[in-house]
Amino acid sequence: MNNFSLYQDELVAGHYHPKVNAYYFKQWQSHQMPFHSHKEVEIMYVIDGKCTVETEDKRISMKKGDFILLDANVPHRLTVEKGNPCRMLNIEFSFVQKEGRFPAFKELVAENESLTQLLALSYSYIVLKDPNEIYHTLKNLVLEMDKKGSENEMMVQILLAQLLIQIARMVVEENEKDCEFNQVNIYVKKAIEFLHQNYDCDIQIKDVGFAVNLHPGYLHRIFKNQMDCTIMEYLTSHRMEKAKMLLADTDIPIIDISHYVGINSRQYFSLLFKKYTNKTPLEFRKLALKNIVKYSS
Structure with a gap:
C-alpha cells in the first residue's frame, strides 16, 4: 500500500495491521529540523522538557506529558530552544497486509465506536495531554519491539491496538467537551441578551431560565463558571x-x-x-x- 494515511478508505475495506517502522528515545539539547514529512503516521511524545512542533498552519508549544499524532505526509518540523532540553519518545507506523490471527484494523474499527469517530474526523494532526496512560502503552510497545519471537509480535499488535483506541477515546472526549463548551456559550449569551433587554423589569433567575429553556439551577451554575459572577x-x-x-x-x-x-x-x-x-x-x-x-x- 503506497498511502499510509490513518484515514484512507482502504484500511476499513481490506485486511491490514499497523506496523511500527521506527521508534526512538531522544534527548534534544538544541535543535531545529527543516520542514519534512513521512509516509508513516508519527506519534511524538514529550517525556520531559519542552519543544515546539510546527505544521504549515500552526505553531504548537508542547511540554511534559503532551503528545502529537501526525498523519502521513503532513509537513512539520521540531524546534528545541537552546537551554531548554527536551526528551522525547517517537514512533512511526504504517499498515501492512494482515498476518496471523490478530483482528485486522477494520475489525477493530467495527467493534470500537471511538475509533470509528476518530477516522471520520480525518484530522491531519492531533495534540493531546496524556492522562498518564499513553506513555505507559508507548513504553511497553517499544520494550516488546526490542524482543524477538512470535509471542512478542502478538503483544506488539495488542499494544498498538490499545494505543490507537486510547487516543481515539481521548479525541472523542475532547470533542464532546468542546461541543458542551460551545453549547454553554450559547446559553450564557442568550441569558445575557435577555438581561440586557429586560433589565428594567423585575427579573428572577427562574425568568432567565425560562427564557433560555434551561433549569434555573443549571443555568446559574454554568453562568457563574463562564462569567465569574452570578446572574443577579x-x-x-x-x-x-x-x-x-x-x-x-x-x-x-x-x-x-x-x-x-x-x-x-x-x-x-x-x-x-x-x-x-x-x-x-x-x-x-x-x-x-x-x-x-x-x-x-
Missing part, C-alpha cells in the same frame, strides 16, 4: 451602569431612576448604587454636572 450580580452591575448613564446624561429625577433600571425600592437602589460607585446617586450627578461644566468652559 451581572444584572445588578448592568443596572448600575445604566443608572450612571441616566444620572449623568438625563434630567430624570433621582427618585425615579430606580424604576428606570428595574429596582422598585428607592432606598435599596441608593444602597446598591453607593456600594457599586462609592457615591450616592446625588453625589454622582453633581460630580457629572461639574465635569460637564468644566469641559464646556
